[in-house]
Amino acid sequence: MDFELSETQALVVKSARDFVERRLRPAAAELDREARFPTAELAGLAELGLMGVNIPQALGGAEAGVIAYALAMMEVARGCASTAVTMAVTNMVGEVITRFGTPAQRQAHVPKLTSGEHTAGAFALSEPGAGSDPVGMTTSAVRGDGGWIVNGQKQWITSGSKAGVMVLWARTDAPDERRGAKGISCFLVPRGARGLEIGKHEDKLGLRASETVSLAFTDCFLPDDALLGDLHDGFKIAMMALDGGRIGIASQAIGIATAAFEEACGYARDRKQFGKPIADFQAIQWMLADSQTELDAARLCTLRAAQLKERQVPRFSREAAIAKLFASESAWRICDRALQIHGGYGYVKDFAAERHLRDVRVTRIYEGTSEVQRIVIARSRLS
Ligand SMILES: Cc1cc2nc3c(=O)[nH]c(=O)nc-3n(C[C@H](O)[C@H](O)[C@H](O)COP(=O)(O)OP(=O)(O)OC[C@H]3O[C@@H](n4cnc5c(N)ncnc54)[C@H](O)[C@@H]3O)c2cc1C
Numbered sequence: 001m002d003f004e005l006s007e008t009q010a011l012v013v014k015s016a017r018d019f020v021e022r023r024l025r026p027a028a029a030e031l032d033r034e035a036r037f038p039t040a041e042l043a044g045l046a047e048l049g050l051m052g053v054n055i056p057q058a059l060g061g062a063e064a065g066v067i068a069y070a071l072a073m074m075e076v077a078r079g080c081a082s083t084a085v086t087m088a089v090t091n092m093v094g095e096v097i098t099r100f101g102t103p104a105q106r107q108a109h110v111p112k113l114t115s116g117e118h119t120a121g122a123f124a125l126s127e128p129g130a131g132s133d134p135v136g137m138t139t140s141a142v143r144g145d146g147g148w149i150v151n152g153q154k155q156w157i158t159s160g161s162k163a164g165v166m167v168l169w170a171r172t173d174a175p176d177e178r179r180g181a182k183g184i185s186c187f188l189v190p191r192g193a194r195g196l197e198i199g200k201h202e203d204k205l206g207l208r209a210s211e212t213v214s215l216a217f218t219d220c221f222l223p224d225d226a227l228l229g230d231l232h233d234g235f236k237i238a239m240m241a242l243d244g245g246r247i248g249i250a251s252q253a254i255g256i257a258t259a260a261f262e263e264a265c266g267y268a269r270d271r272k273q274f275g276k277p278i279a280d281f282q283a284i285q286w287m288l289a290d291s292q293t294e295l296d297a298a299r300l301c302t303l304r305a306a307q308l309k310e311r312q313v314p315r316f317s318r319e320a321a322i323a324k325l326f327a328s329e330s331a332w333r334i335c336d337r338a339l340q341i342h343g344g345y346g347y348v349k350d351f352a353a354e355r356h357l358r359d360v361r362v363t364r365i366y367e368g369t370s371e372v373q374r375i376v377i378a379r380s381r382l383s
Pocket of ligand 1: 089123125128132133155156157207212362365366367368369
């Protein structure tokens with residue numbers, strides 16, 4: 001076991017951190033206030049190779065590995081959580097197409113995602129009636145002349161209107177012969193596909209500069225070569241993608257919590273009450289000590305899961321779920337303590353503490369709620 005970063009990993013962290021200090025941290029409050037999609041910031045990340053950290057150089061990626069990706073995500077989320085989630089989904093989509101796509105599909109989409117020619121990628125799994133249980137999806141793709149006809153609704157799709165390409169899941173089994181998880185397939189949908197309508201833009205508690213939309217598919221035609229992976233193999237692809245995605249969201253939670261923690265330390269040193277800095281009070285020190293401990297533990301869990309994925313072990317679902325569960329739950333506590341340390345000033349927008357608390361909340365919900373992570377962990381021990 002080696003806790004030292006490789007030269008490549010250190011370089012990725014350094015370039016992400018420089019960008020965060022120069023461009024992201026100064027912009028984050030305004031992006032949040034104006035709920036402005038971070039188009040320029042995402043282009044900056046693409047220039048640094050951060051839209052394809054774990055994607056081969058031949059496809060325009062940085063080919064720096066999963067650990068480098070997790071570390072970069074921690075840095076970017078420390079600067080702006082909204083930019084970070086958009087980066088996370090784009091990296092995930094690039095990886096899914098790289099892994100399951102044909103050479104033509106890879107060439108058509110991945111270099112555009114990594115270079116920033118596509119502003120973002122989108123991952124369309126959830127539906128109004130199917131969140132924790134995606135097998136309950138009803139969106140269907142029915143065989144038509146030379147392709148597939150898609151009908152249905154998707155819900156909560158990050159970057160749904162901005163994405164140059166979307167990975168879409170739909171039922172491909174016959175209505176009278178439902179095959180459960182084995183009747184779902186995966187498709188690539190280009191931006192502006194006819195029959196795809198962008199619905200409601202969600203007005204969110206946090207991550208306000210990221211885009212979350214619903215999508216309606218009405219007789220949307222997709223050609224044969226839009227099928228990603230094998231027919232009826234889509235659920236497996238989704239679960240594999242989510243294992244990796246959970247490492248990204250754990251890292252995002254850690255990044256947000258790191259920002260909150262660092263700011264709380266600074267505030268505790270500056271703020272005086274009873275004639276001394278509040279950092280001198282043991283109650284404050286204990287909050288900071290608990291936060292530092294949880295941050296370290298979350299980092300270790302997350303980097304362990306990242307290392308397993310990097311080593312290409314066949315399954316790392318349990319470790320990814322542990323990382324996501326522990327990092328998101330502890331990040332929530334860390335951001336809450338940071339706000340508490342700011343007292344009344346934490347509750348208003350003069351400081352970033354309230355934004356961090358709003359932003360971090362969703363990490364306990366998306367890419368599988370904390371309850372779903374517990375199901376994955378418990379099943380892996382009991383089955
Ligand atoms: C900002 C945002 C961005 C998102 N981005 C995307 C995206 O890009 N692509 C995408 O496909 N989806 C996306 N999602 C959807 C997200 O993954 C779902 O919201 C999540 O999986 C939960 O589904 P749900 O909201 O339908 O809740 P439900 O599944 O209805 O769950 C409601 C509650 O019941 C609990 N619950 C459900 N089943 C069980 C069970 N068996 N045991 C115990 N408790 C259970 C849940 O944990 C939760 O507390 C996004 C969501 C948000 C909020």
